[in-house]
Amino acid sequence: MRRDIPPLAEVRRITEKKRDAWWTVLLVDPVATPLVRLTAMRTRITPNQITWGAFVLGLVSAACFAFGDWRWLIAGALVYHLSFILDCMDGKVARLTGQGSVFGAWLDFVFDRIRVALCGVALMAGQYDRTGDTVYIWLALAVVGLDTLRYINSLEIFKIRYNMRKQIKARVREARRAENSAEVAFMEDLLRNNPSADIEHDIRKTSTVSELGSEPLSEAGSEAASEPRSEPGSVEATDVPQKPQGQVIDLQQEFRHRFPVYLRMRSFLLRHRIRTHLVSGIEFQMGVFIVGPLLDAVIEATLVSGALLLVFELAIIYKLLLSTRDFTRTIDSFDRDEVATAA
Numbered sequence: 001m002r003r004d005i006p007p008l009a010e011v012r013r014i015t016e017k018k019r020d021a022w023w024t025v026l027l028v029d030p031v032a033t034p035l036v037r038l039t040a041m042r043t044r045i046t047p048n049q050i051t052w053g054a055f056v057l058g059l060v061s062a063a064c065f066a067f068g069d070w071r072w073l074i075a076g077a078l079v080y081h082l083s084f085i086l087d088c089m090d091g092k093v094a095r096l097t098g099q100g101s102v103f104g105a106w107l108d109f110v111f112d113r114i115r116v117a118l119c120g121v122a123l124m125a126g127q128y129d130r131t132g133d134t135v136y137i138w139l140a141l142a143v144v145g146l147d148t149l150r151y152i153n154s155l156e157i158f159k160i161r162y163n164m165r166k167q168i169k170a171r172v173r174e175a176r177r178a179e180n181s182a183e184v185a186f187m188e189d190l191l192r193n194n195p196s197a198d199i200e201h202d203i204r205k206t207s208t209v210s211e212l213g214s215e216p217l218s219e220a221g222s223e224a225a226s227e228p229r230s231e232p233g234s235v236e237a238t239d240v241p242q243k244p245q246g247q248v249i250d251l252q253q254e255f256r257h258r259f260p261v262y263l264r265m266r267s268f269l270l271r272h273r274i275r276t277h278l279v280s281g282i283e284f285q286m287g288v289f290i291v292g293p294l295l296d297a298v299i300e301a302t303l304v305s306g307a308l309l310l311v312f313e314l315a316i317i318y319k320l321l322l323s324t325r326d327f328t329r330t331i332d333s334f335d336r337d338e339v340a341t342a343a
Helices: 008-015 022-042 047-067 070-097 102-131 135-179 187-193 199-207 219-224 253-258 261-271 281-295 298-342
Strands: 234-237 246-249
Touching: 008 022, 008 070, 022 070, 022 281, 047 070, 047 102, 047 281, 070 102, 070 281, 102 135, 102 281, 102 298, 135 281, 135 298, 187 246, 253 261, 253 298, 281 298
Parallel strands: none
Antiparallel strands: 234 246
C-alpha cells in the first residue's frame, strides 16, 4: 500500500478540475475522487488500464441497449454511468500519481468517441427492433453526428483562441521589449482563477475607458482576473496576484457588454466549479444514454438533449465571433501605437 497518497481533501484539490460539467461535479466527482484515492493507495492499476475498463463497460452498455426491452435499457443506463465514472477516474489517477502520458490522452479521446457511436447505434437499433419506428434510424445518425460536431467545434475554437493569444503575446513582447515590461495576461484567465472576486466593480471601471484604453485594475479585479472571456481592449494590471505588473488583454469585452447578467451567473457557477457551458458533450451523452433509457423516453430525451447542445454550441460560436472582433481591435491598437511611436 502506498503511503505517499495525501488525504482526501488534498486529492480533491489535485485531481478535480477548477471548472467542469455540472453532471461531473454533482454526480461523478463525489464518487470518483474517493475511488481514485483508494485505487492509487491500494493497487497498481494504471490510468490506461482504467481507460480500457471504461471502454469495456461502454461495450457492455451498448449490448444492453441493443436488446431494446425497458429492463435492459435501465441496465444499460446504469452501466453507462459506471463507464463514465471510470472515464473520469483515469485522468484523476494520472494527475495524482504522475502517470499521465500523451498516448493515454489520445486513447481516452478515441475510446470516448467510439463508445458514444456504438452506444448511440445500439440504443436506436434496439428501439427500432422493438417498435419498427424509422425515426430511431435518424436519431442514431443524429447522436453520432452531434457528438462529432461538438468535439470538432471544440477543437477548432480552441485552436483559434490559442492563435489569437499567440499573436497578441508576440505583439506585446515586440512593443514592450525595450521597456522590459512584464508578460501579458488575459482577463479570462484571471477571472477563471478567482471566481469569488468582485469583477463587476472593475468591469464598470474599465467600461468608462476608451475602446482600447488603459486603466489600473483594482485589487479585487486583479484577483478576479483569470478567464479567457472578457471585453475588448486592454487595461493595466497593478495588483494581479502571483503575476508581475503587465498588460491585461480582454478578448470578451463585447460579449460582456451585450450580456451583463452573464458575469453574475458565471461567477456563481464557477464558485461551485461548474462551467457556464451547461449542455456540452457530457450532458448530451447523459441525456441520451441515461435519462432517456431510465424514463423509457428515448426519442424525447434525445431530441431535447440535441436541441440544447446545438443552442449552447451556437452560443459558443457567437462568443467566438465577438471575441474575434475584440482581437481585431486589439491588434489595430498595437498598429496605431507603432505609428504614433514612429512619428
